[in-house]
Amino acid sequence: MSPAAVSVTSREGIEVHQFGWPTSIGIPLLAVFVQVFVSKWLGFIKIFDFPLLVTIFFAVARRRPIPGLITGAAIGTLQDVFAGSLIGLNGMANTMIGYLASSLGVRIDVDNPGSRFLMTLSFCLVHRFLYMVIDRGLVGANEPWYWTHTLVSAVANGLMAVVLFAGLDKLKERP
């Protein structure tokens, strides 16, 4: 199957990237692996959310809502499966982030490091908010909201996104 099968170009004048199957599957798996397993030995990694960053990257790069939400749903669900949490918590949150990010990628320039930082910071806050809503509303958990930790995590993820996205840009394939 050609790489075009997993990337759709729809609009003229917008740079749409596509990725090969190994990239499309391997990067999310790697992100989940790092987030779930490596964080056991490297505790500071927990402040990052690599599955979320990968979701944002692929959604913005593909600029298509449906592939973006599918990517988010798959990565989030995979994260829930490996993390041992309730399946669907990160899945729903990442689905909506993937949808929003792909929709946003159509309208603004997301290749600039500054915009990537701000975009990622914003999506991290939104993701955290959605996660809390789902956790409290559906599951009935009563996990407290820590503003400081949330903001620090969002800034850290924004910074990590600038670095990570620059590396992942090398995996983009021109149609």
Place this chain on the structure above:
Amino acid sequence: MENFFIRYKNPLVLMAFLVIQVIVLATQVKRPDNSRGSNAEGTRLIRVWTVTAITPFEHALVSTGRFFRNTWHSYVDLHDVRRQNRELREEIDRMRLEQVRLRTDAEQSRRLQALLDFKQRYLGPTVAAQVIGASGSEQARVIYIDKGSRAGIKQDMAVITPDGIVGKVRDVYPLSSQVLLINDRESGAGVIMEGSRLQGVLRGKEMGELRVMDILSDEKVEVGERVITSGGDRIYPKGLPVGTVTAVGPDPDASPFLAVTLKPAADLNRLEDVLVVTKIAEEAPESAGNEAPHRAADILAQRLPTVPKKEENAAPTTAGSGTAGAQPTPPKNNRVNPGQQPDQAGSVVKKSAATTGEVNAKPSPTPKLSRPQPQAGDTEKPPR
């Protein structure tokens, strides 16, 4: 519709993914049940949601079913109620008819009981009869009774009720008879004023009124005075109630006589059961009293000559009749029997031809109206 899915494809896909994940999440989450204690295992969220989502529809379904069931039951009940109502109405109608029948029977029983009492008090033989018809005309005031010649009914027999006289038999058939009422124009009877002892002839008028004729205008007749039969007509037994004076005035057709209007004692318009006097007895009935019936021994004792008491014999003795005590004393209740002349009965009343009810009876040779002379032993008082 197709345009809708195409236009909103992205949000719809997002919603579908979210719904699927919500369902997946709900299958894992268990909501704690506080009612079963803190250690109790909760119910899965998918079950809670499912039940919560289905409950309104289930409730609506049950409510709808209950509504239709109640409606059906109400219809069935209403149908039953209508049927029961119809049956109850029919039963009420039957009971009303039964009530009417019982009331009629009771009324008839009361009338017959009164008739029987009257008949038992009445010494003469009578035949009970029922009124089965009327003339249906204002000109002829007659009725038909269900007894005829086979029952011993003969012409000119008196027909009476416990309240008063009714009339006399005019025509006799084997199984029925025609009775001429006393208020018919052709009818007549000898009557006497109970208080003033004036005698007259009872006649019917065109409008069915009862009027006593042949009373001189200088006589005094009071309204409300009772009138009884005189017995002089040889048809009606003496002393039977005839009626009550309702009006007194000069007779324009026969001056200088009075026209005395009566209200009949018997309700001539509502006759049902009557007695036919087959043989006029020597003793008249008790007209309206509730006294005990006469015994035969008493009647015989009254007829036999008795020795008068001293007070009673004082007058005859002073009259110079030394044999007064040896002569038979007139009966105490010396009544005018139908076949007996008034003078023979010991009455001092001088009767005119009119007073004998000559319309239907034999004429009297001495037509003279006079006030009865009040003397000792006058027996023209109403029979008791």
